[in-house]
Amino acid sequence: MAVALARIDDRLIHxxxxxxxxxxxxxxxxxxxxxxxxxxxxxxxxxASSVPPEIGVAVLSVHAAAARLLEAEAAGERVLLLTAxxxxxxxxxxLGAPVARVNVGGMHFSAGKHEMLPFVYVDRQDVRxxxxxxxxxxxxxxxxxxGGRSHPLGQDQITDMEERx
Amino acid sequence: MIRALVITHGRxxxxxxxxxxxxxGPHDGLEAMSxxxxxxxDITEAVKAWLDAGEPGAPAIILVDDYGGSCATASQLACAxxxxxxxxxxxxxxxxxxxxxxxDSGDFPDLVSRLVxxxxxxxxxLGAR
Numbered sequence: 001m002a003v004a005l006a007r008i009d010d011r012l013i014h015x016x017x018x019x020x021x022x023x024x025x026x027x028x029x030x031x032x033x034x035x036x037x038x039x040x041x042x043x044x045x046x047x048a049s050s051v052p053p054e055i056g057v058a059v060l061s062v063h064a065a066a067a068r069l070l071e072a073e074a075a076g077e078r079v080l081l082l083t084a085x086x087x088x089x090x091x092x093x094x095l096g097a098p099v100a101r102v103n104v105g106g107m108h109f110s111a112g113k114h115e116m117l118p119f120v121y122v123d124r125q126d127v128r129x130x131x132x133x134x135x136x137x138x139x140x141x142x143x144x145x146x147g148g149r150s151h152p153l154g155q156d157q158i159t160d161m162e163e164r165x
Numbered sequence: 166m167i168r169a170l171v172i173t174h175g176r177x178x179x180x181x182x183x184x185x186x187x188x189x190g191p192h193d194g195l196e197a198m199s200x201x202x203x204x205x206x207d208i209t210e211a212v213k214a215w216l217d218a219g220e221p222g223a224p225a226i227i228l229v230d231d232y233g234g235s236c237a238t239a240s241q242l243a244c245a246x247x248x249x250x251x252x253x254x255x256x257x258x259x260x261x262x263x264x265x266x267x268x269d270s271g272d273f274p275d276l277v278s279r280l281v282x283x284x285x286x287x288x289x290x291l292g293a294r
Contacts, residue, residue, distance in 0.1 A: 010204040014235040015174075046241045050233035084205075108204035 002073035002098055006081040008089050009105035012037075013050045013057075016105065016145050017082065022055060024146035027080040029056040029072065033065035033092055034084060062088050066095035073098045086122075086129035093136050102133055104142040104153060114165050117142050117151055127161045134158060167268040167276065168194040168219050171256055172212065172240060173230040175201060178256070185261050192265055200236050208235060212243035216250065224249035224273045226264065226280070228256035251277045259287035 004025045009017065012032055022030070030051050037043045037059055044059040051057040060068055065081070069092070072079045081099070083089045086107070093099050106119050113121035120142050122130070130153060133140055140153035151157075171178035178197035186192065196215065200208050216225055227244065229236040232254040244250040251273075253260065263283040267276055 010206065011235040012205060012238075013233070014205075014238065015231055015233065018233050042245055043242060046238055050238055052233070106204075108202060108207065110204065110207065 002069055002077055002079050003081050003100075004078045005103055006089065006092075006099045006101065007103045007105045008083055008086050008107065010084045010107055012082050012084055013047045017080065018050060018052055018055070020145040021080060022052065025078065025080060027055060028077045029058060030080045030082065031065055031068060031072075032057070032059045032082045033062050033088060034059070035061045035088075038064070062091050063095065066092045066097040069097040069099070086126045086133070090129040090132040090136070093133060093138060099138065101139045101141070104140065105144055114161070116153075116157070116161055119144055122161060122165060124165045127158065127165050130158050131162070166194050166220070167224045167226065167264075167273065168196075169226045169228060169261070169264050169268075170196050170198060170212065170215050171228045171261065172198040172200065172208070172236045173256065174234065174236065175199060177230055178228075181256065181258060181261060184258065185265065188262070189265055194268075195261070195265065200234075200239070203235075205235050205239050205242075208239035209242045212240050216243060216247060222249070226250070226277065227252045228260060228264075229254050230256055249273050253277070253280060253284070255284055257284055257287055260284040 004027050005021055032047055038061045048057045048059055089102055104120055107121055109121040113123050116122050142151040142153055171181055176199060182195055182197040198211060219225055227240045229240055231237060237254055240252040244252060260280050260283055263280050267279055
């Protein structure tokens with residue numbers, strides 16, 4: 001499996017990812033998928049500079065990331081995929097990227113978001129994206145760090161949030 | 166006046182600033198911020214607001230705890246396009262002491278260089294023969 005971890009985390013590349021998951025999974029590549037950041041060389045450079053030198057890094061649009069994941073699968077690369085939002089992750093899966101499980105690592109509070117877990121706050125758009133991921137056969141779970149508690153986000157949890165938001 | 170913001174995980178920054186107050190007494194232009202419970206975008210906006218709260222064009226230094234963490238990334242993004250700002254990682258007491266001691270002397274690039282050197286010099290193995 002090319003995708004060692006597909007993670008939704010609005011902090012994108014930070015300590016939990018590079019140190020926590022990075023040391024645990026030893027990926028060949030951290031792939032940050034974001035249309036906005038990929039279009040801004042300065043932002044892309046800042047995020048890329050946070051990755052330890054022993055791990056490769058790429059900052060790509062959502063479309064380009066989906067294509068890159070297919071290449072990685074063919075080449076046997078281990079990739080840690082990051083998106084800031086559930087919607088971007090759902091789009092990557094829809095485009096055919098080889099993703100089976102999605103880790104929800106951090107979706108922080110902002111106005112209009114509802115608490116699902118202490119580190120997962122969602123609005124209607126997020127819940128709709130979670131539903132799309134489930135409908136595409138993705139196994140969803142929330143977990144901040146390796147060894148931390150994994151919270152399944154299955155039909156029951158998503159249905160509950162659809163009623164709340 | 167050159168200001169500084171110590172932005173860290175948890176309450177590290179708040180405690181560093183509090184302890185500095187115990188050593189040097191009250192000081193203006195030195196504040197702390199935490200990244201707890203905040204997205205990268207929220208942290209970036211908070212740092213921009215702190216920068217905007219200073220005198221227009223006045224230099225500012227941001228001290229962060231972790232080189233590759235969300236505080237560092239957000240601070241760099243917040244400083245984009247602003248002259249006379251610097252983001253330094255690996256904050257320690259010596260750097261903040263140096264900032265409060267030297268901020269009124271010398272030019273801004275020189276102050277930044279001195280703080281980086283001071284932070285590194287503070288890391289020594291004690292008692293080694």
